[in-house]
Amino acid sequence: MIKLENLTKVYQGGQKEAVHELNLEIDKGEICVLVGPSGCGKTTTLKMINRLIEPTSGKIFIDGVNAVQQDKNKLRRKIGYVIQQIGLFPHMTVKENIATVPQLLNWDPKKVDMRVEELLNLIGLDVSENIDKYPHELSGGQKQRVGVARAMAADPPIMLMDEPFGAVDPITRSDLQNELLRLQKSIKKTICFVTHDIDEAIKMGDKIAIMYEGELIQYDSPKKLLFNPKNEFVEDFIGSDRGLKVLNLMKIEEIMDKNFKSVEITDDCDQVLKKIEQSTRSSILVTDQENKLIGYVNFKRLKEHKKNKWCDFIKEIPVIEENASLKDGLNKMIENDIILLPVVDRSCRLQAIVTMDRLKSYISNKYIK
Amino acid sequence: MLIELWHIFIEDGIVLIIEHLQLVGVAVLSAIIIAVPLGILLSRDFMRKYNHKIIAFFNIAQGLPSLVIIALILPLLGVGFLPAVTALTIYALLPIVRNTMAGLNGVQPDVVEAALGMGMTPLQVLYKIEIPLAFPVIIAGIQTAAVISVGTAVVSNLIGAGGLGQMIFTGLAMFDSSKILLGSLLSALIAIIIDQLFEILKYRLKVIQY
Numbered sequence: 001m002i003k004l005e006n007l008t009k010v011y012q013g014g015q016k017e018a019v020h021e022l023n024l025e026i027d028k029g030e031i032c033v034l035v036g037p038s039g040c041g042k043t044t045t046l047k048m049i050n051r052l053i054e055p056t057s058g059k060i061f062i063d064g065v066n067a068v069q070q071d072k073n074k075l076r077r078k079i080g081y082v083i084q085q086i087g088l089f090p091h092m093t094v095k096e097n098i099a100t101v102p103q104l105l106n107w108d109p110k111k112v113d114m115r116v117e118e119l120l121n122l123i124g125l126d127v128s129e130n131i132d133k134y135p136h137e138l139s140g141g142q143k144q145r146v147g148v149a150r151a152m153a154a155d156p157p158i159m160l161m162d163e164p165f166g167a168v169d170p171i172t173r174s175d176l177q178n179e180l181l182r183l184q185k186s187i188k189k190t191i192c193f194v195t196h197d198i199d200e201a202i203k204m205g206d207k208i209a210i211m212y213e214g215e216l217i218q219y220d221s222p223k224k225l226l227f228n229p230k231n232e233f234v235e236d237f238i239g240s241d242r243g244l245k246v247l248n249l250m251k252i253e254e255i256m257d258k259n260f261k262s263v264e265i266t267d268d269c270d271q272v273l274k275k276i277e278q279s280t281r282s283s284i285l286v287t288d289q290e291n292k293l294i295g296y297v298n299f300k301r302l303k304e305h306k307k308n309k310w311c312d313f314i315k316e317i318p319v320i321e322e323n324a325s326l327k328d329g330l331n332k333m334i335e336n337d338i339i340l341l342p343v344v345d346r347s348c349r350l351q352a353i354v355t356m357d358r359l360k361s362y363i364s365n366k367y368i369k
Numbered sequence: 370m371l372i373e374l375w376h377i378f379i380e381d382g383i384v385l386i387i388e389h390l391q392l393v394g395v396a397v398l399s400a401i402i403i404a405v406p407l408g409i410l411l412s413r414d415f416m417r418k419y420n421h422k423i424i425a426f427f428n429i430a431q432g433l434p435s436l437v438i439i440a441l442i443l444p445l446l447g448v449g450f451l452p453a454v455t456a457l458t459i460y461a462l463l464p465i466v467r468n469t470m471a472g473l474n475g476v477q478p479d480v481v482e483a484a485l486g487m488g489m490t491p492l493q494v495l496y497k498i499e500i501p502l503a504f505p506v507i508i509a510g511i512q513t514a515a516v517i518s519v520g521t522a523v524v525s526n527l528i529g530a531g532g533l534g535q536m537i538f539t540g541l542a543m544f545d546s547s548k549i550l551l552g553s554l555l556s557a558l559i560a561i562i563i564d565q566l567f568e569i570l571k572y573r574l575k576v577i578q579y
């Protein structure tokens with residue numbers, strides 16, 4: 001979708017190359033995050049893609065077509081652009097700001113109105129309350145949302161986002177990140193996302209390009225980056241808490257175990273005991289007839305008080321969903337002092353289990369190497 | 370005294386006020402027509418390097434007494450309404466060009482970059498973004514030009530412009546203090562009124578914009 005070939009930029013009067021021989025390929029529908037310390041050439045790279053900056057040498061292909069051969073303005077109208085400083089037009093309302101590109105493309109005014117409202121809903125801003133506000137009447141987070149909406153207005157297949165969530169507090173930032181990820185699931189844009197925050201990069205990126213002093217150091221999926229940092233710089237840049245970041249990145253579904261035993265509430269006590277004996281564990285999960293999780297029973301207690309109403313011994317147990325992160329899982333285990341978590345689906349049906357042992361060995365196998 | 374002033378006002382005053390306003394109006398309008406495009410041109414990228422020097426030049430030129438420009442016009446264009454308007458126009462150009470440039474330079478670069486990045490042509494950026502944002506500053510320049518012109522117009526009677534200058538200079542020649550007084554008061558009043566009208570306009574703009 002986007003392909004950069006030996007892209008180099010030397011600014012007028014600058015001795016060093018701001019970007020040096022950069023080769024990068026961004027696949028359709030993926031988020032590629034450019035990350036690196038301040039001044040490493042992220043913004044320069046981004047601006048070369050929409051030709052706000054002309055490369056000194058090298059080529060840019062968009063959908064296989066050389067960007068230099070296209071009309072600058074037409075090219076830019078197909079590429080959503082969120083600039084580092086937000087850059088909303090102070091003399092235009094939220095609506096006029098968002099409508100900029102559709103109006104440049106001569107959309108029918110009714111269609112523009114509809115699109116603006118749709119986008120405001122999409123980014124979670126109340127339409128009637130915000131549509132006629134001027135940028136100075138918005139909070140920092142709202143401004144950034146409007147900046148993103150403005151870039152998406154004409155539904156461009158490509159989006160360039162330069163630290164789009166840079167100027168907000170960590171909580172709003174995390175909200176905005178989640179919203180973008182949720183949106184991306186349905187809109188499937190090809191996004192080039194710039195940040196200098198490695199955590200944001202790991203969270204947002206399908207692929208991460210780590211840059212340093214104008215050079216591309218490593219271009220890999222977040223997992224590969226965490227498990228196989230190419231050199232010391234990458235290792236340092238990721239930080240000393242790599243193990244914890246891995247936990248954040250991986251989903252429960254990657255380590256859950258579907259081979260496990262459970263009992264149904266309609267089973268009688270003997271059946272339950274037998275099943276527990278067959279398993280290697282000291283307790284067993286209990287479901288109802290529709291496989292919905294009820295809780296667990298402990299083998300020892302059941303044996304001591306053997307009686308027909310074994311159901312009285314069922315205890316509640318915290319659960320987790322398969323798309324939660326390992327960090328959430330670990331946290332739940334530690335908080336509740338347990339070493340096993342049942343994995344359930346949305347309607348609480350038991351799917352699998354995760355155990356502390358499995359979690360530990362998975363991380364250490366993958367990571368310690 | 371008051372009755373005497375009133376008589377002069379009825380006899381000459383009204384006509385001279387209208388003449389005065391014509392002088393100022395024509396001069397300021399022509400100044401706007403020349404100065405705004407000139408200011409825009411001088412603030413474009415290719416001139417940006419010289420921007421500070423150009424603005425400095427206009428500041429110095431502004432400091433010259435209006436009499437100098439009027440004196441320079443006389444041998445070139447002679448006397449009458451047209452030479453006077455020309456002198457006034459030249460003098461009124463200065464604050465408008467200066468403020469147009471300053472206003473355009475004051476537009477946040479990131480706003481311009483965002484506009485370009487979304488695919489506006491440089492011309493669209495100019496009339497959709499830069500000029501609207503610089504507008505209050507440009508208006509302030511026109512305000513300065515208009516207020517100064519009221520005073521300069523008095524002096525330009527030296528080359529036969531007419532207007533309230535005529536009343537004052539006649540008064541001076543005839544030692545008629547009533548005429549001097551009335552002419553001065555009226556031109557001061559016009560200056561104040563014009564100034565206040567612009568203040569209202571600027572306030573309106575501010576309410577609409579930010």
Ligand SMILES: Nc1ncnc2c1ncn2[C@@H]1O[C@H](COP(=O)(O)OP(=O)(O)OP(=O)(O)O)[C@@H](O)[C@H]1O
Nearest residue numbers: 011012014018037038039040041042043044045196
């Ligand atoms: N217009 C310019 N003229 C000259 N040098 C520039 C210009 N813009 C950027 N540079 C230089 O190019 C290098 C890369 O800048 P760039 O803006 O791409 O960095 P960045 O990675 O986006 O940094 P940040 O995280 O601070 O935004 C820097 O050393 C910077 O000083």
Ligand SMILES: [Mg+2]
Nearest residue numbers: 042043044084
């Ligand atoms: Mg940058």
